[in-house]
Amino acid sequence: VTAPAAPPRSRAQAAEQTRSRLVDAAIARFAREGMGARFDAIASDAGMTKGALYHHFGSKDGLVEEVYKEAIRRHADRVVAASSAGTGRERLLALIDESARLYGSGTPFYRLLVRLHVEASGTRPHLAPITRRVVRAQRDYMVGLAREGRADGSIRAELDPVAVGQMVDAALAGLLLHQIDPVAEVRRRVADFRDLMEAVL
């Protein structure tokens, strides 16, 4: 059930297109039904059969891994783009705002992300390295923003930038985890958080 897309030119391009179509279908299914989604269903969503999945990803774990990486990439792109300009303080607040927007969007995409994080530390150990890397990168990014804010004077000098970055990171993760609440409430809570940060920084 994917858009037909433009006809491919070469054989390699066709393969690449199939591959990405499969990943998209997998993301959609996984987000909706959890990682237990059936191989078959994913394939047929993309207009293929299981064979294609196996051909491209080798195994279910392989697919999950690919999906994980892709999901992370998408999220990172959005967040980084949103926090690319201004003082450190501004960038940090912008990041919070964007996260708020995304988490509050109600798309299952973010549930998928949480699930993947959780499974990485348990059911699917092969994802653990990825998770570790990502978690660290995210945190470092926020710490970096906090440092920048301190350097440019937009964040109070008494605050430890490492602690601030970590805290923002944790709080956003926490909001992500508590996504079961109605969307409106999540949104309101992020706004509260944002205001608090504005007062504190």
Added chain:
Amino acid sequence: VTAPAAPPRSRAQAAEQTRSRLVDAAIARFAREGMGARFDAIASDAGMTKGALYHHFGSKDGLVEEVYKEAIRRHADRVVAASSAGTGRERLLALIDESARLYGSGTPFYRLLVRLHVEASGTRPHLAPITRRVVRAQRDYMVGLAREGRADGSIRAELDPVAVGQMVDAALAGLLLHQIDPVAEVRRRVADFRDLMEAVL
């Protein structure tokens, strides 16, 4: 493979004992292997067969639900006990400390809790009401502490107690979610968070 425990008196008592033994076994298995743990294994851990599980809980979902409730109860007991005395500020910080201690203890118990929260908003919708209730109660508890701190002057008046409580709640949840990191690191990060709060409040 459970401690033999004292022989039961009445029939009802024996049943109750069996039941709680099963829940304990389930908590242990679920924590180690995820919710996919086999029904059989849980039963035999408790020295019983599936028949007993089915008799007491009706279905796997029934068992999971009971486990969820019990796990929440245990966590709440610990946290509340740790934050029971002192000014609002002290209680809030004590709660953070205790959470740090627990999350940093490396027991799989807290991974179980996260997993349950996540599945509640997806694979196991029947848990959703419980989650909603718990999440709300936790948050309210922390907001209550913040309010108390403001009332007794131990927390700065400029800070909105609602926002503070929510933030602490979210940050702790976030630390919980990012538990994949090595224990030492988690512990250090909670300490950083605690220091930051001490400075900010």
Added chain:
Amino acid sequence: VTAPAAPPRSRAQAAEQTRSRLVDAAIARFAREGMGARFDAIASDAGMTKGALYHHFGSKDGLVEEVYKEAIRRHADRVVAASSAGTGRERLLALIDESARLYGSGTPFYRLLVRLHVEASGTRPHLAPITRRVVRAQRDYMVGLAREGRADGSIRAELDPVAVGQMVDAALAGLLLHQIDPVAEVRRRVADFRDLMEAVL
């Protein structure tokens, strides 16, 4: 879900009442759901638990056997009563009429009877002797009526009474087997059969 019935006098009477209540419930369930009906569903229909069934009948097979005998008794009573008076011919035709009425009544009772017959020659060999006895008795009864008819001159002398009795027996059994058709059709077909017999005898 059985009628409360009058309070029993003695212990023995109470037991007898329980027993018959269980048989009734079993007949109802078996008729509706087939012999696969669950033991405890039957018990709870009668307001008891499985233990009671086991106590009274020893096993599922025991219950089925009791049900079988009871069902046969009920059917035989009806048919014999309906064909008790008149010439042989009249009695035979009355028997056909009554069968028509019963089979066309649409109650699941007769489906149960067929099922029992079938299972007796396959899944539940312990019923086979009963079936054999019943089948023979039924046939003999009809042959007897045919003989009587020939003796009293109400049936044409050229016809072999054995063959006639057997044929009527078989035809009625066949109508029973083909009960899946709508009730009205069954009824019509029996009437056709009756007319034919009237012409032929």
Added chain:
Amino acid sequence: VTAPAAPPRSRAQAAEQTRSRLVDAAIARFAREGMGARFDAIASDAGMTKGALYHHFGSKDGLVEEVYKEAIRRHADRVVAASSAGTGRERLLALIDESARLYGSGTPFYRLLVRLHVEASGTRPHLAPITRRVVRAQRDYMVGLAREGRADGSIRAELDPVAVGQMVDAALAGLLLHQIDPVAEVRRRVADFRDLMEAVL
């Protein structure tokens, strides 16, 4: 444990062959052990595993349905072939003879057929449409023969062909149902029936 048969040419042919081998094995098992026969056993009889069964039939019900259709087809072929030539009367009598032969052959095949008919009107409602169609077709076929006999003068004009056809149909079904009796007896009874018909028609 089926004959090895000729090696298949194409893949599709191999699949078709597997499929029919599975159906054959299922017929054999079902006939012997009733519809409760294990999936596994059937598959391994055909030299396959459960996966193949699931692949071809989707579920046990799917398999049962296929078996039903195939069984009906086989029976119909035999009966029709046996009654293909002669006057209406001859054809009708030939049909009775052939049925006698088949029912009296003692193969479990006909028990299977009865069982399927019975379950169709109860435990396996999804078979009901098939049963209805078949029952009607069978009856219509016999009525047709009776009509033909009347038209060609081989059956007495006073008899209603519809009633005659129906009666033959019902009587044969009844003989089928009462198959529990020893083979010799069944055979004798069919012969009696045949003679009676010869006298009456």
Added chain:
DNA sequence: ACCTCCGGGACTGCCCGTTTCT
């Protein structure tokens, strides 16, 4: 004596990731 509660043990359909052949 009658019945309930608790639990045992075994069975079986279904599901699903995988591999092989074409």
Added chain:
DNA sequence: AGAAACGGGCAGTCCCGGAGGT
């Protein structure tokens, strides 16, 4: 890349039995 077949595993279900109440 598709179609066919594999094979292991698990949840749910069911029939029973025995110990304990009443």
